[in-house]
Amino acid sequence: MKSRETADKRIVRVDLGNRSYDILIGSGLLQSAGGETLARLDCRKAAIITDTHVAPRYLDTLTESLQTDGIETFSLTLAAGEKTKSFENLHTAVDFILDARIERSDAVIALGGGVIGDLAGFAAAIVRRGVNFIQVPTSLLAQVDSSVGGKTGINTRQGKNLVGAFHQPHLVLADTDTLDTLTPREFAAGYAEVVKYGLIDQPDFFHWLEKNRKAVFSGGAERAEAIARSCAAKAAVVAADEHENGVRALLNLGHTFGHALERATSYDGARLVHGEGVAIGMVLAHEFSARMNLASPDDAKRVAAHLKDAGLPTTLGDIDGDLPPPDILMDAIGQDKKVKGGKLTFILTRGIGEAFIADDVPPSEVLAFLTEKQSQ
């Protein structure tokens, strides 16, 4: 018998009534996946979906742990990258799960980053109108953001994440050992989402990050602490508003600008990855809030300085290559799904840790602001 407890394992509970679930954060969780699963689910089979980047590193460890505990395993390895979140791969994943004869009481497991989690979660949501789902996120971004909260989906030619389902996982295993192999750029991109939780409504956490950034980046207790606090922050928002009818929109801080920049760079990860777009977007949201006399310009500077220290881009000029003119950027903002009835909904702020939902932002003000930023 392997030990199923690790000294530094942290547990965050997502409180959603009879769909509540645990997020486990710590070292060695891949090795205890079988036990953690059986402690929560009466699961005979598991269909693991992963990608070509993650499979060589972690698939054997996960499979061995499940099999040791008597769970029959199946695996599907898809190409790594954002393009994998397609209708075609959804079909492939659904066929794989059905061919493995996974029943509702069995489990689909996502082993990988946000792309695999979103795709596998969506497939789990629609096979038999919902089978058990376990997230094993292996990137910082996935551990602190996409694996928590039940949003699943794919991309289509009309845009990102426009097709999907709300399907809560039954367990999230965030093995911090998997972060050791991330590149500094990948880690920093995930860190942008960590900072976001501080900026939304936890100024103390932002201050803590300002003091502990280096320790978080170098691993150990501070890193696990930052992940656990991020998960707890997201869990609280999700519990308050599972289906994004209200406060959950706060999680989009930095994302309206960020998505527009991702679109403007044709989702070319060499130029800009999601977390980097969010970093620039958060700075722009603070600057725009200052411009609207809602917040102090000093806060925007402080946010930019912290993100810059973390190795993240913070201005439009930090993006390699040319950007389209402001009116095209505005069009990209208009195509974002957070537009409602023609009005622009933005997450703005009154200062660090004081974000709020503004659903009446005049497009003309945003255009003027972007024109100003691009000419700097």
Added chain:
Amino acid sequence: MKSRETADKRIVRVDLGNRSYDILIGSGLLQSAGGETLARLDCRKAAIITDTHVAPRYLDTLTESLQTDGIETFSLTLAAGEKTKSFENLHTAVDFILDARIERSDAVIALGGGVIGDLAGFAAAIVRRGVNFIQVPTSLLAQVDSSVGGKTGINTRQGKNLVGAFHQPHLVLADTDTLDTLTPREFAAGYAEVVKYGLIDQPDFFHWLEKNRKAVFSGGAERAEAIARSCAAKAAVVAADEHENGVRALLNLGHTFGHALERATSYDGARLVHGEGVAIGMVLAHEFSARMNLASPDDAKRVAAHLKDAGLPTTLGDIDGDLPPPDILMDAIGQDKKVKGGKLTFILTRGIGEAFIADDVPPSEVLAFLTEKQSQ
């Protein structure tokens, strides 16, 4: 201004908390679709999905009603028939809805029978993780069964309805005028599901049907009454168990045998349509219950007599062409999704209106029963 009320409009409310909705049943509802929609939804656009069979008859009427009330309309006409419930058509429907820029507050409308309702409802469930959905069922089967309760889905090579979502409609408009163009065989197939509600737990309704069958078939007040009582019966079960964790399984009365027969006839509608499979399945369920000494054989005879009078097949011998041997039929039963952990779950009965869920039926008894029935 058109009148939005018709003298004989009946309303059945499906009680699901903040997702409750109305089923309207009556004449002329296609003509008042716009008003009924705006009375419930702040809807600017509607994406109508229909098929080649239904579009020529009713699409213009529906479109005109919506446009008269200021709703912008888009339409997609798919091939008629069960094969339309495919992954490929799901993709087509999703693209159509996104290209029409339908927002969550707009609506997807299914105009057609069960196939269109299941497909369009599934597409509505996954676009933007759920947009408003309106059912306009034009077959009796769809009006009394598939349009109520929120089950949506498609077929895959592994089986029927194995992929889908629970997505409740926001309104169901069952225009009884559309039933006038059904063939007698189509009407009878839908009637099997009407009878089912009596057999599950409403013996009074079954007795009422025995007395009023001819009037129900010829249209008028009794027909609308039978539809309304069926919808109310289904609504009550759905309200008690939306996601089929318990009593909702009672709605599968006749369906385990029925699905196996549909599979055994390769889903060839010329030989057997769904409602006919259910009719034979209900008789078999009553006969098997009698064989297990749970119910009186007289009840099985009474059920068979009523269905036969309605023009429905009631025995294996009523199916054109050869059926596979009993062991192959058993295999088809084993592949039904209502198998859990290897044990057979059947809906059995203690008599008319006294159906119950039996989750420990010995496969050997079913095999012996089928062998007996096939040799008769």
